[in-house]
Amino acid sequence: MKIVAVTSGKGGSGKSTFSVQLSIAFEKLGKRVLLIDMDEGMRCLDMLLGASESLIFDLSDAIAGKELELCLLEVRKHNNIMLLAAPSSKGLFEYSDFGQFIRGLDPQKYDTVIIDLPAGLDAELYKALPVDTEFVCICNPNQVSVRDAANVGELLNNIGRRGRLVINRFEKYFVKNILFDNIDDIINETKLGLLGIVPESEGLRYAFCTGKFLTRGTDFKAFLRIASRLCGKDVKLPKLKKI
Numbered sequence: 657m658k659i660v661a662v663t664s665g666k667g668g669s670g671k672s673t674f675s676v677q678l679s680i681a682f683e684k685l686g687k688r689v690l691l692i693d694m695d696e697g698m699r700c701l702d703m704l705l706g707a708s709e710s711l712i713f714d715l716s717d718a719i720a721g722k723e724l725e726l727c728l729l730e731v732r733k734h735n736n737i738m739l740l741a742a743p744s745s746k747g748l749f750e751y752s753d754f755g756q757f758i759r760g761l762d763p764q765k766y767d768t769v770i771i772d773l774p775a776g777l778d779a780e781l782y783k784a785l786p787v788d789t790e791f792v793c794i795c796n797p798n799q800v801s802v803r804d805a806a807n808v809g810e811l812l813n814n815i816g817r818r819g820r821l822v823i824n825r826f827e828k829y830f831v832k833n834i835l836f837d838n839i840d841d842i843i844n845e846t847k848l849g850l851l852g853i854v855p856e857s858e859g860l861r862y863a864f865c866t867g868k869f870l871t872r873g874t875d876f877k878a879f880l881r882i883a884s885r886l887c888g889k890d891v892k893l894p895k896l897k898k899i
């Protein structure tokens with residue numbers, strides 16, 4: 657069972673959007689996905705995925721021992737993605753219990769667990785997750801976000817965890833002409849290995865408002881490449897102008 661934790665220090669970098677799209681990409685690769693909204697108090701995935709009306713139990717109930725099946729929400733049109741919603745307020749469970757809960761998930765039922773973490777660097781939360789968790793740091797191509805990703809990279813390094821970088825909302829014009837000479841600068845600064853690049857996407861902006869997430873097309877392929885890389889496949893980065 658692969659565990660992917662999606663993180664960034666700042667809010668608004670695209671973690672929740674990425675978590676949903678990565679879940680859909682894993683589903684396309686034939687995986688059964690458990691998507692966990694860990695953004696306590698700021699829950700949004702149930703709303704984004706149109707599942708709020710059936711929400712009765714959430715992550716805090718599941719951690720407290722409620723039968724998991726009763727806490728899971730179905731995702732319309734995605735039979736192989738189950739959603740566990742975030743609690744509506746903060747502090748309903750300890751991180752150590754959250755970690756224990758993740759460790760106790762049945763690998764026969766889920767191939768991939770994707771955790772949409774809250775914004776904010778939190779070593780205790782990172783440490784509570786299983787040691788083989790793949791942390792994915794979502795970074796936008798601007799200096800503030802790159803500095804933020806560098807902090808994530810340093811923290812993960814300090815606690816001996818593995819993190820990789822996704823550059824989200826990529827527009828080659830910005831990167832080439834305004835901020836950085838090239839992508840290598842971002843990677844060097846954050847000291848995180850590059851997992852993938854997601855383009856600035858009108859489709860994703862639209863999805864955030866309508867709940868109609870991408871299931872095909874050029875922009876969606878970025879998520880398929882990332883999911884394949886997380887499965888250990890060696891998928892080359894396309895030419896930057898084709899992203």
Ligand SMILES: Nc1ncnc2c1ncn2[C@@H]1O[C@H](COP(=O)(O)OP(=O)(O)O)[C@@H](O)[C@H]1O
Nearest residue numbers: 667668669670671672673825855856857861864
């Ligand atoms: N690749 C992208 N292209 C265009 N808009 C994006 C992209 N990724 C995220 N967004 C937009 O950025 C905003 C914040 O995204 P969200 O997923 O809520 O971030 P976070 O969970 O990190 O706070 C949303 O309006 C979303 O539509």
Ligand SMILES: [Mg+2]
Nearest residue numbers: 671672695700
């Ligand atoms: Mg979010």
